[in-house]
Amino acid sequence: MDVSVLILNYNTCRLTTDCIRSVYQSETEFSYEIILIDNHSSDGSAECIGREFPEVLVIANKENVGFARGNNQGMKAASGRYVLLLNSDTVVCKDTLQTMLTFMDSRPDLGAAGCKVILPDGSLDKACKRGFPTPSASFYYAFGFSKLFPDNPRFNGYQLGYLNPDDAYPVDCLVGAFMLVRQETIRQVGGLDERFFMYGEDLDWCYRIKAAGWGVYYYPETYIIHLKGGSARRRPFKIVYEFHRAMILFHRKHYSKQYNPLINGAVYAGVGVKFALSLVTNGLKVLRRDRVADTSLNADVMNSGAGEKAKAEVGP
Numbered sequence: 647m648d649v650s651v652l653i654l655n656y657n658t659c660r661l662t663t664d665c666i667r668s669v670y671q672s673e674t675e676f677s678y679e680i681i682l683i684d685n686h687s688s689d690g691s692a693e694c695i696g697r698e699f700p701e702v703l704v705i706a707n708k709e710n711v712g713f714a715r716g717n718n719q720g721m722k723a724a725s726g727r728y729v730l731l732l733n734s735d736t737v738v739c740k741d742t743l744q745t746m747l748t749f750m751d752s753r754p755d756l757g758a759a760g761c762k763v764i765l766p767d768g769s770l771d772k773a774c775k776r777g778f779p780t781p782s783a784s785f786y787y788a789f790g791f792s793k794l795f796p797d798n799p800r801f802n803g804y805q806l807g808y809l810n811p812d813d814a815y816p817v818d819c820l821v822g823a824f825m826l827v828r829q830e831t832i833r834q835v836g837g838l839d840e841r842f843f844m845y846g847e848d849l850d851w852c853y854r855i856k857a858a859g860w861g862v863y864y865y866p867e868t869y870i871i872h873l874k875g876g877s878a879r880r881r882p883f884k885i886v887y888e889f890h891r892a893m894i895l896f897h898r899k900h901y902s903k904q905y906n907p908l909i910n911g912a913v914y915a916g917v918g919v920k921f922a923l924s925l926v927t928n929g930l931k932v933l934r935r936d937r938v939a940d941t942s943l944n945a946d947v948m949n950s951g952a953g954e955k956a957k958a959e960v961g962p
Contacts, residue, residue: 649743665732736871745867757827757835760821761868766873775819776805815863815864824870
């Protein structure tokens, strides 16, 4: 088997079905298998997908074990020379597997590669090519300096906005929505760190892959479409919490020993402030949404009442 495609599903049956269908529409000479890891979905995803795609290997978990642990389960079952992490809310182009596998076969020095990732509006998903979130890079990104100076490498060390997204080059990190990893590399560095629940595991994996001497490469000769946030919308507080917890975990694991307590404290405090602001922002969005829903409901009730009154006055 050339590549094992791992798709993690959590209550995204329609999106996952579309994703699997796009993989099967691939035009490639390489052999592949699809392994679906279902994280205890309540929408009948595992059963539905199993019926529609009987050739897909379905791993049905009895609880939501998160992104890292779920994909590690898939890796243990994988038989491919490569493993492809593929989000359920993505659509693969017909040439994507052929292009990326051909490229990786031509570059035995690379441990991982990713293609261009496009959002539904046609813009670039900037997470598909990133630098590591060092304290300075994180600061410039979190507080808007990267947007103020988009062409300055100093202020764009995280999203690498100064680099042309149509060019190919080595990067620090790819995105877990599409990451093609050599099986030999996985045997050397291990799978995803299961302390990360659903954010930061791709950063951590790329960090370990590079630390082991393998290259990580962005190759935009093909692309996928990332619908973004298919399962993330369902539990906003959990998502916000895990995102910020991943920041702390990544810094503590890879950078805390390189910096003095003052800088480490500033990093943790900064993450705490961002977390608090995110909770406030989320709360305001919920209140706004509830107000809109209440307004719509009241309008429906009034319109319904007016209709009934008219019927009573005019008659049937």
